[in-house]
Amino acid sequence: MSKPFLQTVNLCKRFGDVIALSDVSLDVYPGEVLVVLGENGSGKSTLAKILYGLYFPDKGYIKVEGISTVFSSPMEAKRKGIFLVSQRPQLIDDMTILENVAMFLGEPPSRDLRKRLYALLNELGITIDIDRGVHTLSYTEKQFVDLAKVLMARPRLLIVDEAATYLPRELKRRFLNIVKGLRAKGGSVIYITHKIGEAIEMGDRFAVLRRGSVVGVFGLSVDASTLRQAMFGSEEYLTRIAKGFTQGAPQKPPVLSVENLLVFDEYGKPAVNGVTLTVGAGEIVAIVGITGNGQKELGEAVVGLRRVSRGRVRLNGVDVTHMPACERVRRGLVYVPEDPFREGVAMRLTIAENMKLFSQTKVSRELLETVTRKLDVSPSNPLVAVAKLSGGNVQKVSLSRLLLTTPKAVVAYSPTRMLDEKSRVLALNMLQRLADAGSAVLLLSEDLEEALHVSTRVCVMVSGRIVRVFEGPDLEGYREVIERVMVHA
Ligand SMILES: Nc1ncnc2c1ncn2[C@@H]1O[C@H](COP(=O)(O)OP(=O)(O)O)[C@@H](O)[C@H]1O
Ligand SMILES: [Mg+2]
Incomplete structure (x- = not known):
C-alpha cells in the first residue's frame, strides 16, 4: 500500500470548557475518500479548520507525506496542496467569478486564466458566465463556483466540510461526482458529513467522531446501523411522534x-x-x-x-x-428561516439573550434550560454566546425559541x-x-x-x-x- 498523504497525530483543541477535539489521529491516502462522520458539535469543522490552517491545535501535529508540520495559516496549507470547501462559499460578492478565482490563485485575470477556467467548468459540466458578479449567483451556483475555484489549484487533498449538505438532490449528485473525480486522479479527499447515507455513498473509509474523539474507523464493508451506533453511542435512538392525521376528520378552521x-x-x-x-x-x-x-x-x-x-x-x-x-x-405568526446565521439569531448574544429577545417576556433560567434540553442544544449552558456554537446548534437555538x-x-x-x-x-x-x-x-x-x-x-x-x-x-x-x-x- 502507498504511504498516507496526510496524517494527524493526537490533535487536541479546546474552546474554554468545550473539548472540541481530543487526541485525534487519522490518516488519508492518495486516491481515497476518508469520510469523517459525526453529529452536530462533534468536532468535524474544528478538525477541518486545523488541517486548513485556520485553527492552531493545542496539542498534536500533522504529517504531510511523512514530514511533521503545523499550519499557522491557510496559505501554508495551500502550499502543501490542501484545500477546503465548506458550507459557506468563500467568495467575494462584489467581484466577478473570474476575479474571485484569479485572486484565490494569486494570478492576474488573464486571457489564459479565463481559458483554463472555462475548460475546467466545461469538464465539470457547469455552464456559467464567468464575468457575472458573484452577488448575482444563487447559493447553489456559488457552491459550484467555490468548488471550481479550489479545483483550479489542483488540490492534493480536498477537505469538503458539509459543502453538499445544502444542495438539492440532483445537483448534489453532480457535486459529489466531481469530488469523486479527484480521487480517480489520485487525489485525497476528506469528506465531512453528518448524514449516514451520504457517507456511505462517498466513503472508502469512515472515521466517526463523537464529542471530539475518534470512536471508530471502518472499512468499505461497513453498514448504516454500525455507523449510526458509533455516531450516537448507546443513546436511545429517538422515534418519531405519530402524525395527527384522522381520516375524514372535519375540516379544521x-x-x-x-x-x-x-x-x-x-x-x-x-x-x-x-x-x-x-x-x-x-x-x-x-x-x-x-x-x-x-x-x-x-x-x-x-x-x-x-x-x-x-x-x-x-x-x-x-x-x-x-x-x-x-x-x-x-x-x-412566526418564521423559522433556513439560514440562522443571517436571519435567525443574534450571533453576538448568548443563548439566553436570544430567547429573551424572541419571547418579549421574562424567561426563567429553569425554563430556558428545559427548552434547550428538549432540543439537545450543545453546550446547553444558556450563557454561552451563540457565535460559539456549531452551525446545527445555532439552528436549534433558533427553533427552541418557539417552545417558549x-x-x-x-x-x-x-x-x-x-x-x-x-x-x-x-x-x-x-x-x-x-x-x-x-x-x-x-x-x-x-x-x-x-x-x-x-x-x-x-x-x-x-x-x-x-x-x-x-x-x-x-x-x-x-x-x-x-x-x-x-x-x-
Ligand atoms: N470558535 C469557537 N469558539 C468556541 N467554541 C467553538 C468554536 N468552534 C467550535 N466550537 C465548539 O466546539 C465543538 C465542536 O464544534 P464543530 O467542530 O463546529 O462541530 P461540528 O462541525 O462537528 O458540528 C462545539 O461544541 C462548538 O460549540
Ligand atoms: Mg461543522
Whole structure:
C-alpha cells in the first residue's frame, strides 16, 4: 500500500470548557475518500479548520507525506496542496467569478486564466458566465463556483466540510461526482458529513467522531446501523411522534390562508404566481420543490419579509397582507428561516439573550434550560454566546425559541437542513408538538424527507405554482410520484 498523504497525530483543541477535539489521529491516502462522520458539535469543522490552517491545535501535529508540520495559516496549507470547501462559499460578492478565482490563485485575470477556467467548468459540466458578479449567483451556483475555484489549484487533498449538505438532490449528485473525480486522479479527499447515507455513498473509509474523539474507523464493508451506533453511542435512538392525521376528520378552521398570491423576485420576475392554500389549526402542510421554485419567496411573503403584489394573506381571518412583519409576529405568526446565521439569531448574544429577545417576556433560567434540553442544544449552558456554537446548534437555538410560546402559525423554511439525524428528529418532533398544541404549521422545504416525515398534506411547487397536492396518513407511498412531479411538470 502507498504511504498516507496526510496524517494527524493526537490533535487536541479546546474552546474554554468545550473539548472540541481530543487526541485525534487519522490518516488519508492518495486516491481515497476518508469520510469523517459525526453529529452536530462533534468536532468535524474544528478538525477541518486545523488541517486548513485556520485553527492552531493545542496539542498534536500533522504529517504531510511523512514530514511533521503545523499550519499557522491557510496559505501554508495551500502550499502543501490542501484545500477546503465548506458550507459557506468563500467568495467575494462584489467581484466577478473570474476575479474571485484569479485572486484565490494569486494570478492576474488573464486571457489564459479565463481559458483554463472555462475548460475546467466545461469538464465539470457547469455552464456559467464567468464575468457575472458573484452577488448575482444563487447559493447553489456559488457552491459550484467555490468548488471550481479550489479545483483550479489542483488540490492534493480536498477537505469538503458539509459543502453538499445544502444542495438539492440532483445537483448534489453532480457535486459529489466531481469530488469523486479527484480521487480517480489520485487525489485525497476528506469528506465531512453528518448524514449516514451520504457517507456511505462517498466513503472508502469512515472515521466517526463523537464529542471530539475518534470512536471508530471502518472499512468499505461497513453498514448504516454500525455507523449510526458509533455516531450516537448507546443513546436511545429517538422515534418519531405519530402524525395527527384522522381520516375524514372535519375540516379544521383555517388559521393561515393564502389567496391567489403574486410575489416578484429581485429581478422583477414572478416567483410566486397565483398560490392559494390554507393551513388549519394543528395541521402541518408542506410545500416541496427544487430550490428556486418560489418556496422561499412564498414563505417570506406570508411572514411579511417580501412585498405581495396581488392576493391576500390572512391570519385567523384578519387580512395581514400588508402588515409589517413585527405586527404579524405580535399576532402570533412566526418564521423559522433556513439560514440562522443571517436571519435567525443574534450571533453576538448568548443563548439566553436570544430567547429573551424572541419571547418579549421574562424567561426563567429553569425554563430556558428545559427548552434547550428538549432540543439537545450543545453546550446547553444558556450563557454561552451563540457565535460559539456549531452551525446545527445555532439552528436549534433558533427553533427552541418557539417552545417558549405557542404561536398561532409557524412558517418554517428548510429548518432542518443543517441538522444531523438525531437533531432533525428532535426538531421535526417539535414542529409536531406545536401542531398538537394547536399551531398551524407551514413547512417550506426542498427536502422531501423532512416533508414526508411530519406533514399530512404535501403541495408540490414548480415555477411559482402549486401543481399537485398529496394528502393522507401515509404520504410515504407517494414519494416517487412526488419526486417526479418536483423535477418535471
Ligand atoms: N470558535 C469557537 N469558539 C468556541 N467554541 C467553538 C468554536 N468552534 C467550535 N466550537 C465548539 O466546539 C465543538 C465542536 O464544534 P464543530 O467542530 O463546529 O462541530 P461540528 O462541525 O462537528 O458540528 C462545539 O461544541 C462548538 O460549540
Ligand atoms: Mg461543522
